[in-house]
Amino acid sequence: MGNKLGRRKQVVDEKYTRPQGLYQIKDVDYKKLRKLILESKLAPCFPGGDDCDTGILEECPICFLYYPTLNRSRCCMKSICTECFLQMKNPNSTRPTQYPSLYADPTVICPFCKTSNYAVEYRGGKSKEEKGLEQIEEQKVIEAKIRMRQQELQMAEENHHTTEETYSSNLDSRTENIGCSTSEGIEFKWYANTQTTPEYQTWQENERGGHSPSDDSLPEPYTVGDHYMPPVTAPVAGTSSSPSGGLACAIAALAERQQLTVESSSNNYSGSISPLDMLPSSSSRSSKRMKKTQRKPTENSSTKEFCSSRIFADACEMGPASEIAEVGPSYVDSDDSESEAVILPPPPPPPPPYRSGWNSKRGKSIQRKHSRHLHGRRMVAEEWEFDRFAEAGTTHASSDDSDEDLQATILPPPQPPLPPYEVAGSSSGSCVAQDHGEYLLHPPQPPYVSDCGFQSSIPGPIVPENFEEQMMLAMAVSLAEARTRTTTAQGVAWH
Amino acid sequence: MTTSSTQTRKALSKIAQLRLQKELEEWHDPPVGFKHKVSDNLQRWTIEVSGAPGTLYANETYQLQVDFPEHYPMEAPQVIFVPPAPAHPHIYSNGHICLDILYDSWSPAMTVSSICISILSMLSSSTSKQRPPDNDLYVNKCRNGRSPKETRWWFHDDKV
Numbered sequence: 065m066g067n068k069l070g071r072r073k074q075v076v077d078e079k080y081t082r083p084q085g086l087y088q089i090k091d092v093d094y095k096k097l098r099k100l101i102l103e104s105k106l107a108p109c110f111p112g113g114d115d116c117d118t119g120i121l122e123e124c125p126i127c128f129l130y131y132p133t134l135n136r137s138r139c140c141m142k143s144i145c146t147e148c149f150l151q152m153k154n155p156n157s158t159r160p161t162q163y164p165s166l167y168a169d170p171t172v173i174c175p176f177c178k179t180s181n182y183a184v185e186y187r188g189g190k191s192k193e194e195k196g197l198e199q200i201e202e203q204k205v206i207e208a209k210i211r212m213r214q215q216e217l218q219m220a221e222e223n224h225h226t227t228e229e230t231y232s233s234n235l236d237s238r239t240e241n242i243g244c245s246t247s248e249g250i251e252f253k254w255y256a257n258t259q260t261t262p263e264y265q266t267w268q269e270n271e272r273g274g275h276s277p278s279d280d281s282l283p284e285p286y287t288v289g290d291h292y293m294p295p296v297t298a299p300v301a302g303t304s305s306s307p308s309g310g311l312a313c314a315i316a317a318l319a320e321r322q323q324l325t326v327e328s329s330s331n332n333y334s335g336s337i338s339p340l341d342m343l344p345s346s347s348s349r350s351s352k353r354m355k356k357t358q359r360k361p362t363e364n365s366s367t368k369e370f371c372s373s374r375i376f377a378d379a380c381e382m383g384p385a386s387e388i389a390e391v392g393p394s395y396v397d398s399d400d401s402e403s404e405a406v407i408l409p410p411p412p413p414p415p416p417p418y419r420s421g422w423n424s425k426r427g428k429s430i431q432r433k434h435s436r437h438l439h440g441r442r443m444v445a446e447e448w449e450f451d452r453f454a455e456a457g458t459t460h461a462s463s464d465d466s467d468e469d470l471q472a473t474i475l476p477p478p479q480p481p482l483p484p485y486e487v488a489g490s491s492s493g494s495c496v497a498q499d500h501g502e503y504l505l506h507p508p509q510p511p512y513v514s515d516c517g518f519q520s521s522i523p524g525p526i527v528p529e530n531f532e533e534q535m536m537l538a539m540a541v542s543l544a545e546a547r548t549r550t551t552t553a554q555g556v557a558w559h
Numbered sequence: 560m561t562t563s564s565t566q567t568r569k570a571l572s573k574i575a576q577l578r579l580q581k582e583l584e585e586w587h588d589p590p591v592g593f594k595h596k597v598s599d600n601l602q603r604w605t606i607e608v609s610g611a612p613g614t615l616y617a618n619e620t621y622q623l624q625v626d627f628p629e630h631y632p633m634e635a636p637q638v639i640f641v642p643p644a645p646a647h648p649h650i651y652s653n654g655h656i657c658l659d660i661l662y663d664s665w666s667p668a669m670t671v672s673s674i675c676i677s678i679l680s681m682l683s684s685s686t687s688k689q690r691p692p693d694n695d696l697y698v699n700k701c702r703n704g705r706s707p708k709e710t711r712w713w714f715h716d717d718k719v
Binding site for chain 1: 572574578582632667
């Protein structure tokens with residue numbers, strides 16, 4: 065038991081209770097904002113970061129910055145940071161306030177799915193359960209991707225393409241497919257555009273399994289690949305431990321050998337050769353990775369300066385703001401109604417909950433084209449519903465909070481295991497994620513394996529991670545040198 | 560190039576710069592059919608569009624000019640074709656594009672690539688290479704270099 069889900073009463077640093085100056089905001093009700101943040105009804109205004117660093121951070125799909133925690137829209141569970149959320153307003157609205165959505169203004173539409181009455185909720189960081197669900201989802205996606213790959217391969221064979229071609233240049237397959245049949249191509253492109261989640265596409269894929277092969281392999285590999293959030297780090301952990309492990313082994317072996325040579329004859333190398341081999345092998349494997357990882361930092365360096373120049377908006381929150389609060393009719397009398405603003409309005413889980421709304425609104429001009437596919441989407445949406453219920457169950461079980469909290473957690477459609485792909489639309493998931501997916505999918509394919517994802521965990525395996533390792537490395541080198549000297553003196557080349 | 564550059568634009572806000580930088584990074588691997596023309600102007604992008612194979616615009620190349628407002632992405636970018644614009648029922652000969660997501664239906668969750676894909680999709684679904692019926696009238700009105708964002712668009716055609 066525990067209050068893992070729902071609103072956690074965590075202490076928020078005072079400085080994160082007001083905007084960090086990402087946007088120039090004119091009329092913010094700072095008092096109310098602060099209250100909502102302190103009550104954990106809105107995510108704290110953490111300063112956004114440029115990198116996904118360790119991979120724990122989530123990216124806001126509006127400002128593309130990374131945050132420890134984000135709000136979720138009630139309608140489609142998309143993430144958004146508090147400062148971007150404050151910017152959401154109905155452009156046609158005559159209301160002077162910058163963020164009517166704080167008051168559950170029905171005219172504000174969700175920037176992601178275009179549902180009206182846009183509102184968000186905050187549920188803190190992802191819990192273990194949520195992360196577990198995400199992993200399950202990822203697994204499903206990976207499986208679907210494998211199936212898709214197989215189909216693609218089959219198709220490639222039919223088209224007398226070698227498998228290598230399809231693998232190495234996805235570009236080919238993409239253009240090819242667009243060319244295959246115009247309408248299909250368009251629809252697929254549109255999927256990519258409409259920020260469908262990967263599962264979404266892949267599930268749909270399955271349901272439409274009987275279609276012509278040209279349907280089945282369009283940009284999926286891309287869309288899917290792009291949108292992973294950092295999943296499990298098992299493979300990373302495995303590889304990251306190897307360099308230092310190899311180092312340790314090598315040192316141990318060297319030390320041992322030196323002792324041996326001192327004590328006995330110099331022929332006793334059989335045991336030491338294999339650990340020694342570990343060094344070169346791990347280094348060659350990792351240097352590849354290192355090359356790739358260097359790309360990212362350099363790209364990012366240009367954006368750093370912007371981040372560092374962020375200013376705190378030090379507007380007086382208790383002063384004028386509180387006066388406004390007293391004058392403004394909407395919050396004269398009500399602490400309660402204030403807090404309800406975001407949480408309470410009985411959340412009508414938008415009926416075709418998932419993306420159909422998004423799709424239809426997103427591009428009127430192309431809407432008709434999708435009607436056929438909307439059906440498919442709805443079917444998938446039902447599956448989602450199912451998942452949500454399942455999750456609601458766990459939520460319920462693990463939450464022994466007050467009624468109010470219970471409501472808060474149960475009423476809004478419990479968070480589907482979506483978050484990892486939130487990045488979807490912005491298609492900016494260029495961080496760790498992508499590579500894991502590819503990694504798991506195509507182990508035999510080095511270019512994918514080593515693609516840019518690992519910089520945080522492996523700075524480049526043969527480069528020592530810390531001082532101790534550096535020392536060990538130095539020791540190893542000097543030992544090796546000493547060793548060669550002694551062996552050559554004895555006339556036996558051990559290597 | 561001349562159609563919209565007459566108006567003086569405010570410099571990008573900090574958040575707009577930040578986001579555009581990130582979007583630009585992603586354009587190292589652009590969506591199929593597009594190519595970003597490298598320039599040092601973050602506020603104006605020129606993007607080369609290739610008509611999708613098998614469509615009316617196959618083997619044709621056009622240029623999109625994307626101008627970002629100070630408050631991008633809260634505000635939509637201005638997107639036009641650099642004349643000569645493709646002949647399309649929703650594209651005026653001055654390059655202005657009648658597409659709702661560029662105006663009323665813009666959402667800050669959209670990106671340059673999503674716009675581009677929408678435009679290519681619009682091109683690809685065209686069944687005839689013709690100008691909008693009010694092309695001459697409209698183009699005449701825009702002679703002074705009016706931005707398409709100032710136009711009150713009426714989105715009526717869901718088909719193309």
